Amino acid sequence: MELVPDGHYRWRIPKHGGMRVDGLIFASDALMAKARDDRAVDQVANVAHLPGIVGASIAMPDIHWGYGFPIGGVAATDVQAGGVVSPGGVGFDIGCGVRLLRSELNWEEAGPKVRELVDAMAHRIPRGVGGKGLRRLSEPEVEKVLVEGVSWALSQGIGWEEDEEFTEDRGRHEGADPRAVSSRAKTRGAPQLGSLGAGNHFLEAQVVEEIFYERAANAMGLFPGQVCVMIHTGSRGIGHQTCTDEVKMFDQAMRRGSIELPDRQLACAPVSSPEGERYMAAMAGAANYARTNRHLLAEGVRSCFEAVFRRSARDLGMSLVYDVSHNIAKLERHEVGGSEKTVCVHRKGATRSFGPGHPDLPPRYRDIGQPVLIPGSMGSSSFVLVGTEESRKLAFSSTCHGAGRTMSRKQAVRQKSGHTLREDLEKEGILVRAQQTRLLAEEAPYAYKDAAEVVEVCDRVGLSRRVARLRPVAVVKG
Amino acid sequence: MGTHEILPHTADVGFRVRAASVSDLFETAAQAMFSVEYDTSTVGFEAEVAAEAEADDLEGLLVAWLSELLWIHDARDFVVGDVLVVEIGEFPMRRTGAPKLKVRGAARGRWMSEWFEQTGPQVKAVTFHGIEVKQKRSKWEAVVYLDV
Numbered sequence: 259m260e261l262v263p264d265g266h267y268r269w270r271i272p273k274h275g276g277m278r279v280d281g282l283i284f285a286s287d288a289l290m291a292k293a294r295d296d297r298a299v300d301q302v303a304n305v306a307h308l309p310g311i312v313g314a315s316i317a318m319p320d321i322h323w324g325y326g327f328p329i330g331g332v333a334a335t336d337v338q339a340g341g342v343v344s345p346g347g348v349g350f351d352i353g354c355g356v357r358l359l360r361s362e363l364n365w366e367e368a369g370p371k372v373r374e375l376v377d378a379m380a381h382r383i384p385r386g387v388g389g390k391g392l393r394r395l396s397e398p399e400v401e402k403v404l405v406e407g408v409s410w411a412l413s414q415g416i417g418w419e420e421d422e423e424f425t426e427d428r429g430r431h432e433g434a435d436p437r438a439v440s441s442r443a444k445t446r447g448a449p450q451l452g453s454l455g456a457g458n459h460f461l462e463a464q465v466v467e468e469i470f471y472e473r474a475a476n477a478m479g480l481f482p483g484q485v486c487v488m489i490h491t492g493s494r495g496i497g498h499q500t501c502t503d504e505v506k507m508f509d510q511a512m513r514r515g516s517i518e519l520p521d522r523q524l525a526c527a528p529v530s531s532p533e534g535e536r537y538m539a540a541m542a543g544a545a546n547y548a549r550t551n552r553h554l555l556a557e558g559v560r561s562c563f564e565a566v567f568r569r570s571a572r573d574l575g576m577s578l579v580y581d582v583s584h585n586i587a588k589l590e591r592h593e594v595g596g597s598e599k600t601v602c603v604h605r606k607g608a609t610r611s612f613g614p615g616h617p618d619l620p621p622r623y624r625d626i627g628q629p630v631l632i633p634g635s636m637g638s639s640s641f642v643l644v645g646t647e648e649s650r651k652l653a654f655s656s657t658c659h660g661a662g663r664t665m666s667r668k669q670a671v672r673q674k675s676g677h678t679l680r681e682d683l684e685k686e687g688i689l690v691r692a693q694q695t696r697l698l699a700e701e702a703p704y705a706y707k708d709a710a711e712v713v714e715v716c717d718r719v720g721l722s723r724r725v726a727r728l729r730p731v732a733v734v735k736g
Numbered sequence: 737m738g739t740h741e742i743l744p745h746t747a748d749v750g751f752r753v754r755a756a757s758v759s760d761l762f763e764t765a766a767q768a769m770f771s772v773e774y775d776t777s778t779v780g781f782e783a784e785v786a787a788e789a790e791a792d793d794l795e796g797l798l799v800a801w802l803s804e805l806l807w808i809h810d811a812r813d814f815v816v817g818d819v820l821v822v823e824i825g826e827f828p829m830r831r832t833g834a835p836k837l838k839v840r841g842a843a844r845g846r847w848m849s850e851w852f853e854q855t856g857p858q859v860k861a862v863t864f865h866g867i868e869v870k871q872k873r874s875k876w877e878a879v880v881y882l883d884v
Contacts, residue, residue: 296746323746325865325881350861350883387773387858446811456858457884495810498861498883502803506796509864513792522795522864663747667857667884694854736858 259299261290267319267719271299276520277306282314283321284653286715292664292707293321301328304520308333310341310528312594312601316653318608319715320662320707324349326523329607329663332656334592337529337600342517344526345508345537347604348587350501352541353548354492355426355583355609356631358642359556360478361563362575363485365465365731371566373689375463376732378562380691383461383555385454385736391494392452392554400444400496401436403451403550404543411553418577421553423620425581426610429553431546435539439496440503443540446495447547452554456694456736458701459491460633461555464640464728474626474644474725478579486728487559487576488640490633492585493548500544504537529589529602541587549581579642580629584609584659592654603654611645611657611722630722632713635661635706636690636698636735637683640728641713648720657722658713661706670705671697683733692735701735738764742772743879749857750866750881758794759821761869761876762839765798766805766819772856772882779817782846787819790838794869797824797837798878802862808843815852817845857884 264270264282269290271281281302285293293299298321305327306315312334321330326346335341368375384391393416395403402410408422408429422429436444454461466484469475480486493500508525511533517526527533556578560571567574587604594601603610612619612628619628627644634640638661649655674682676698680690692698699705716722738755751768755761770776785808789800808814821841829836861883868879 298746325748325863325883329747346863387854442807442811457860499807499811502861505864506791506800506803509796510792522867525864666744666746667749668742668744697854697857700857 259303261299267715271303273306277303278311279306280314281306283317284715284719284721285319285321286711289319289707289711289715296323298323298328301326302331304524305331305333307519308335308342308344308524308526309517310335310339312336313654318658319712320607320658320660322662324606326521327604327606330658331606332604332608332653334601334603334654335529336594337589337602340528341602342526343529343534343537343587343602344524344604345501345504346523346525347606348541349585349606350498351492351585352497352501353545353583354585355548355552355581356633357489357552357556357581358579358631359487359559359576360480360579361485364483365485366483368485372463372732375562375566376689376691376734378566379461379559379734382558382562383454383734384452385734386456386693390453391450392558395448395451397444397448400447403547404436404439405434405546406430407546407550408553411550417553417557421578424578425549426583429549431542433539434542434546436543438536438539439500439543443496443499443503446499450494451551452558453494454491454555454736455494459736460636461559461734462488462730463732464488464730466726467639467729468727470724470726471644477622477626478629478642478725479577480642480726488631488633488728489552489555491551491555493544494551496547497544500540504540508533545583545586548583552581580631582609582629582631590655592650601654603656605656607659608656609659611649611655613645613647613649630657632658632709633660634709635703636701636733637686637688637703637730638709641709641724642726642728643713643722644725646720646723649722652719653721657716661709661712663705664707665705667700670702671699673704674699674702688730688733690733690735740764740768745881748881749884750879752877752879754875754877756875758876759824761878762798762801762821762824763819765878765880766802769802769859769882770809770816772884773859774852774854776817779815779845781817781844784842784844785812785814786842788838788840790836792836794837795867797839798869798880799862799864799867801839802880805843806859806862813848814843815845815848816843819843859884
């Protein structure tokens with residue numbers, strides 16, 4: 259696969275074979291070397307085969323091998339020109355994303371209670387395999403969550419009214435249709451709302467350690483030494499089932515048609531076809547479930563803080579900074595070939611990165627841009643960024659999503675036992691509560707790229723801008 | 737029962753299975769999938785749940801079969817120890833008469849009453865990425881990647 263350096267931190271895969279556009283990878287030399295090690299680069303080229311794709315098949319610096327799309331992949335298709343949507347370009351965990359809660363607490367006052375806090379969260383937050391969530395839904399309620407998202411939770415008295423404003427799409431991805439979601443998927447969704455799941459999903463108490471962009475940090479209410487909580491999870495079983503159902507239907511439709519793709523997991527259909535429309539409606543539903551899931555978990559966290567610090571969450575200032583997805587497809591207006599078009603932007607392990615002035619932003623952030631939340635790997639720093647205007651031209655307003663893996667789970671587990679890892683992290687001042695300690699090493703920091711490096715490349719290229727670095731002090735995992 | 741080996745993948749899990757017949761292949765692939773998550777040999781046989789799947793081609797059938805079994809495990813809380821294929825082949829569709837591939841069988845194991853011990857990551861879904869089902873001389877071989 260030919261890879262041509264294309265300027266600072268940019269690499270191009272010139273169009274060849276069935277590719278309709280070039281591939282474009284944003285990475286440092288070091289990150290590019292890692293990307294070449296696994297099949298991620300091939301996947302960037304494969305995505306370039308999608309009908310209606312415009313601009314380039316893009317990949318972020320946290321790129322790694324996925325199943326179909328690379329993780330860190332961004333692809334936009336021109337809807338009017340028959341551009342496609344590909345469920346594999348969103349992934350099984352539809353709407354997986356990150357939520358950040360701030361607080362008025364600083365580490366000096368909270369530190370002595372961190373053990374009590376992590377134990378309270380570990381006890382309260384449902385997590386792991388077969389996890390039943392904080393709230394069991396009836397089938398009509400599942401449908402309401404699919405359509406209304408966070409506003410359903412608010413109607414039940416769960417959360418704060420203003421949480422809606424600081425959630426992407428105001429907590430409700432429009433166009434969801436519960437009829438597009440299979441009854442199997444709904445059955446899976448009913449018991450799981452308000453659960454963390456397993457794998458690389460987590461909930462973390464963090465301390466703001468470094469501020470890079472003061473004006474943005476002020477707008478978000480972030481200050482040095484502040485205690486925050488980051489939640490990383492998605493739509494759980496309802497998302498996995500929806501994607502499984504949809505990929506199967508898309509695969510069958512494709513076998514009857516004439517589109518040929520190098521990877522069957524890229525199965526796609528025009529956005530404006532019956533399959534495409536059905537998928538967009540199902541995906542929107544699962545995305546609403548995901549953000550409602552994080553919303554309920556955030557309420558659970560607030561109640562833990564209340565119990566440990568004996569003050570109300572309001573008094574503790576635990577407001578929502580932002581909630582944003584990194585596995586989603588969005589219909590957005592972007593400039594393509596000199597004119598504005600509606601494109602379907604797939605972000606698979608990539609985060610939307612709207613710059614200052616964007617009308618979709620809450621008024622408080624309109625001057626600074628959209629917050630971007632980057633979870634670090636376990637035990638490593640996480641980052642808060644803001645979106646930029648340049649990202650619009652460079653990558654359809656997208657940036658990275660995290661650290662990206664560098665090593666298989668099997669290799670990671672061979673290097674260290676879960677118990678040793680947990681002890682090592684505790685020595686560094688990071689308390690970990692995992693349901694399956696044996697498997698903890700799968701998520702070890704050495705199995706991941708350094709998020710700091712990824713975030714720095716995004717900053718230098720102009721995809722997003724660093725605002726703050728947060729270090730973990732207490733981790734709760736499935 | 738055939739054999740299986742895990743294939744390297746950065747974020748997910750892949751495996752290759754080899755067996756003497758296509759039924760055996762489908763049974764072995766199912767066992768391989770569950771053994772990613774837990775030790776299937778410790779499960780025992782207390783109950784049986786029927787399973788079936790259909791597709792237009794053999795690769796699609798394997799993905800559909802494994803997805804169906806995963807549904808039985810995840811959504812119905814059934815711990816699968818062993819999988820049996822009763823029949824697999826081409827059947828005409830009732831309505832159209834067009835042929836479709838079908839597999840019918842059962843999952844054996846026990847209902848999940850409490851937490852069970854995981855030895856590996858949770859299997860979230862079965863992907864079409866790199867899917868292969870082929871016959872090499874008299875043996876059958878398949879490659880499957882799972883989202884974990």
